Amino acid sequence: SSELTQDPAVSVALGQTVRITCQGDSLRSYYASWYQQKPGQAPVLVIYGKNNRPSGIPDRFSGSSSGNTASLTITGAQAEDEADYYCNSRDSSGNLVVFGGGTKLTVL
Amino acid sequence: EVQLVESGGGLVQPGGSLRLSCAASGFTFSTYEMNWVRQAPGKGLEWVSYISSSGSTIYYADSVKGRFTISRDNAKNSLYLQMNSLRAEDTAVYYCARDTHSTDYGDYYFDYWGQGTLVTVSS
Numbered sequence: 001s002s003e004l005t006q007d008p009a010v011s012v013a014l015g016q017t018v019r020i021t022c023q024g025d026s027l028r029s030y031y032a033s034w035y036q037q038k039p040g041q042a043p044v045l046v047i048y049g050k051n052n053r054p055s056g057i058p059d060r061f062s063g064s065s066s067g068n069t070a071s072l073t074i075t076g077a078q079a080e081d082e083a084d085y086y087c088n089s090r091d092s093s094g095n096l097v098v099f100g101g102g103t104k105l106t107v108l
Numbered sequence: 109e110v111q112l113v114e115s116g117g118g119l120v121q122p123g124g125s126l127r128l129s130c131a132a133s134g135f136t137f138s139t140y141e142m143n144w145v146r147q148a149p150g151k152g153l154e155w156v157s158y159i160s161s162s163g164s165t166i167y168y169a170d171s172v173k174g175r176f177t178i179s180r181d182n183a184k185n186s187l188y189l190q191m192n193s194l195r196a197e198d199t200a201v202y203y204c205a206r207d208t209h210s211t212d213y214g215d216y217y218f219d220y221w222g223q224g225t226l227v228t229v230s231s
Contacts, residue, residue: 033217035153042203042224043145043153048217049210086153090216095167097143097155097216 004032004087004100011106012077020072020103022087030089032070034063037084037102046085047072074105082107110134110220112204117225124194124229130187130204130222138162138182141207143218144189146200146227154200157189158207172198194229201226 004024012018022032031050035043045054047063060075070089074081087100116128130142144156157178158167166178177190187204202225205218 030214030216031212035218037153042221043205043218044221045217045219048219049212049215052210054219084152088153088155088218090214095158096169097158099145099153099155102152 004089004098006085006087006100006103008101009104009106011108012074013108014079015076017073017075018077018105020074020085020105022070022072022100023068024089024098024100025068026089026092026098027065027068027070029092030094032063032065032087032089034061034070034072035086035088036081037086038082043086077105077107079107081105110206112206112220112222114202114204114222114225117202117227119228119230120194121231122195122229125190125192126194126227128189128191128202128204128225128227130189132185132187132204132206135206137180137185142180142187143205143207144178144187145203145205145218145221146198147203147224148197148200151200156202159187191227194227196229199227199229 034047036046037043051063062073064071084102086102111133113131143158159178175193179188204222206220208219209216
C-alpha cells in the first residue's frame, strides 16, 4: 500500500498532551517524518527518524512508532502549536514518497 | 543558511506549459536529493517528483507522470520542474524540498523547504 492515514482533526486543551497518529503499511519498513504547517507558511520538519528533533524544535514534540503506526506527541501543547500536521515516508517500494492527509490541531 | 527559493509560477491556460525553478544556496546542492511537493488550495500536501543528487534517478507521482519533467543543474545550484499539458487540478502552491536521510535504514525526511510558488491553471 502507498497510503498514509491520519485523523482529519484533533483538539487539545492548552497545556495538555495530544497524540497525532499516522497509519500505513510502509511504516513497517520506513520511519515517518512529521511536518507542521501554519496558514500561509511552508511546512516545517518537527520530527524525523526514531525520535529526532531538528534544531529549534521544542522538546515538547516527540515521535514514536509501533508496527504500521507512527505517532507525534505534543506534551504540554501551546497556543502556537495550533497548525496542520503531516506525516510522510517512502512507500513500500522505497522509491516514491507518500504524505498523510494531514491533521488539523486545535488548541482550546 | 540553507535557502530554497522557488520561482516561475503564474497563471496559465489549460493545456499550457510552465517551468518552475528552485534556487538553492547555503549547502552543497550537488550532494542532495531533491523533491517537488504541491498543495492545492485548502488541501493537503502531495508529493510530485524526486530526483537523485546526480540526476540519474527520477520518480514521479502517477498524477503527473508523462506530463511533468524534473531536472537539475548542479553547476547552477538549481532544480527545475517542466510542467506540460496543465490541467485545472494542477493548480497549487509548488514547493521544492531537500531530501535527507540518516544512517538508520528507512530514515528519510525533507529537512528544508522553500516558500513555494503558486501555479494557477485557468481559462
